[in-house]
Amino acid sequence: MSEAQFLELVEQNQGIIYKLVALYARDAEEKKDLYQEILLYAWKGWPGFRGESSFSTWLYRISINSIFTHRRKRRRVDYTGTLDDHPAQVPHSSVQQEEALRLQQAIRQLSEIDRAVISFHLDGFGNPEIAEMLGITINHVAVKLHRCKQQVSNLLKQ
Numbered sequence: 001m002s003e004a005q006f007l008e009l010v011e012q013n014q015g016i017i018y019k020l021v022a023l024y025a026r027d028a029e030e031k032k033d034l035y036q037e038i039l040l041y042a043w044k045g046w047p048g049f050r051g052e053s054s055f056s057t058w059l060y061r062i063s064i065n066s067i068f069t070h071r072r073k074r075r076r077v078d079y080t081g082t083l084d085d086h087p088a089q090v091p092h093s094s095v096q097q098e099e100a101l102r103l104q105q106a107i108r109q110l111s112e113i114d115r116a117v118i119s120f121h122l123d124g125f126g127n128p129e130i131a132e133m134l135g136i137t138i139n140h141v142a143v144k145l146h147r148c149k150q151q152v153s154n155l156l157k158q
Contacts, residue, residue, distance in 0.1 A: 006046050009055045010039065016059050016123075023108060023115050024067045038066045053132070057125070061133040064116050071112065106155035110148060117141060118148040 010017075017038050025031040042062045049058055107115055113134065120130045127141040134141070 006043065010042065010059070013056050013059050016056060017063055019123075020060075020063045020067060020116075020119065023104070023119060024071065024112070034067060034070055037070055038063045041066045053129075057129055057133060060120065060123075060125075064133065068112060102156060103152070106152045109155055110151060114144060114148045114151070117144045118152065121145055121148075 017035055021031050021034045021038070025034050042059060045058075045062055049055070107118055110118065116134060117130060120133060125133070127138045127145070130141045130145075131138045136144075
């Protein structure tokens, strides 16, 4: 496993990092810090990547663990502002952009673990994969996902 392979895989999957950083960082500076921290942890963990799961699943796990570690260190209040300074990948029509922004803002109001669960679900991961990435049971994922959907739905109705 070479450095070139690592860089190529990171480039192909960097959207994962951007999306998660956008959900957890408070400002542009923290986004940069988190992104760099995630890359550092991923690089350090690269020799241990055995390929038992896909690189994207492994990167999700590295990313979310890095974010949680970073947030524990900082102990700040959750940010609920807009994400105008992040080039988010959103649909092109203004109505779709507005809806995507409202959804992202609603997800930001969830707890850290709930944000991870719903984010992974929206990216197409199944409950077994989410459970593996977060180190919780599949049933716990199902319960959390159900509750997250209810919370987001209620937040969007407001």
